[in-house]
Amino acid sequence: xxxxxxxxxxxxxxxxxxxxxxxxxxxxxxxxxxxxxxxxxxxxxxxxxxxxxxxxxxxxxxxxxxxxxxxxxxxxxxxxxxxxxxxxxxxxxxxxxxxxxxxxxxxxxxxxxxxxx
Amino acid sequence: xxxxxxxxxxxxxxxxxxxxxxxxxxxxxxxxxxxxxxxxxxxxxxxxxxxxxxxxxxxxxxxxxxxxxxxxxxxxxxxxxxxxxxxxxxxxxxxxxxxxxxxxxxxxx
Numbered sequence: 001x002x003x004x005x006x007x008x009x010x011x012x013x014x015x016x017x018x019x020x021x022x023x024x025x026x027x028x029x030x031x032x033x034x035x036x037x038x039x040x041x042x043x044x045x046x047x048x049x050x051x052x053x054x055x056x057x058x059x060x061x062x063x064x065x066x067x068x069x070x071x072x073x074x075x076x077x078x079x080x081x082x083x084x085x086x087x088x089x090x091x092x093x094x095x096x097x098x099x100x101x102x103x104x105x106x107x108x109x110x111x112x113x114x115x116x117x
Numbered sequence: 118x119x120x121x122x123x124x125x126x127x128x129x130x131x132x133x134x135x136x137x138x139x140x141x142x143x144x145x146x147x148x149x150x151x152x153x154x155x156x157x158x159x160x161x162x163x164x165x166x167x168x169x170x171x172x173x174x175x176x177x178x179x180x181x182x183x184x185x186x187x188x189x190x191x192x193x194x195x196x197x198x199x200x201x202x203x204x205x206x207x208x209x210x211x212x213x214x215x216x217x218x219x220x221x222x223x224x225x226x
Binding site: 006046110 | 150157158160162204213214216218219
């Protein structure tokens with residue numbers, strides 16, 4: 001199957017710093033990627049839909065100025081958590097559909113666990 | 118509103134069969150996914166159903182009834198490694214994924 005790679009897997013940072021998480025589609029082009037956040041024992045929560053070459057679409061309640069998304073190429077989307085605070089500590093996961101089909105299989109990155117001290 | 122319901126937790130015995138149910142209420146429907154998620158890891162794809170009926174894939178099978186808004190994931194010959202959370206997600210008319218909270222499956226020897 002298609003491979004989505006996410007980096008870093010783990011990151012610990014001090015409160016007030018910014019953290020960038022990368023999501024790459026290794027063997028296919030992804031015009032659309034999705035960013036999720038998952039708190040312990042809770043379901044995936046869609047944060048935003050990242051569109052190559054255009055602005056991301058954010059879900060209600062997600063601060064676009066705090067969670068900066070850039071989708072500069074068909075194989076790379078980045079999520080930057082700006083001025084991170086302890087409440088931003090979470091598991092962040094990206095995903096992409098093969099071929100851009102709306103009902104196609106969704107492949108997930110490995111996830112990035114962010115801990116803000 | 119849109120909603121996905123699945124049991125919070127289930128327990129089964131190694132070698133047995135377990136069925137995890139999922140009911141959904143969405144505005145429009147374009148299919149349903151089942152994903153497996155081990156603790157601390159990202160979800161991995163198990164199945165996709167858009168037509169009524171049973172889809173079998175090895176030890177795992179998934180069933181869908183669109184008229185009832187109901188799906189189940191059937192796991193046979195359970196192994197200890199099957200201990201994980203199983204996420205049900207439906208695609209609505211806008212092709213947005215609506216996720217269930219997941220069912221934590223505990224396998225006992």
